[in-house]
């Protein structure tokens with residue numbers, strides 16, 4: 001029981017403190033590194049109708065950061081799969097927030 005409590009407390013502190021601590025520049029750098037090759041400036045060099053613009057995302061049912069993270073974990077054809085090992089949840093969320101804020 002004590003272990004469970006500690007784990008829960010650790011997870012809570014991660015959710016509360018980790019996200020804001022992830023600087024904007026880091027998210028941009030992570031995006032450029034992992035996604036930029038296929039999605040330069042939020043576009044899509046492989047599938048022109050699946051860009052990261054708000055409009056395109058909404059048209060494909062992607063409305064929130066969790067939907068973008070779901071895409072990374074389980075992408076469509078042609079896209080690299082990013083599992084928890086490659087992109088831990090914290091980084092995945094930072095990238096997702098960056099996309100939502102950056103590409104209109």
Ligand code: HEC
Nearest residue numbers: 034035038046047050051056057060071076077078079080
């Ligand atoms: C190897 C090229 C490649 C890389 C790297 C890549 N993607 Fe993609 N991405 C694609 C392709 C191709 C699609 C369209 C897949 C489909 O048809 O469902 C796509 C689609 C998407 C979509 C859905 C867009 C829409 O309008 O429906 C999101 C969101 C997305 N990618 C996010 C990311 C993120 C975040 C990263 C980096 C962590 C990333 N992608 C890295 C190729 C890539």
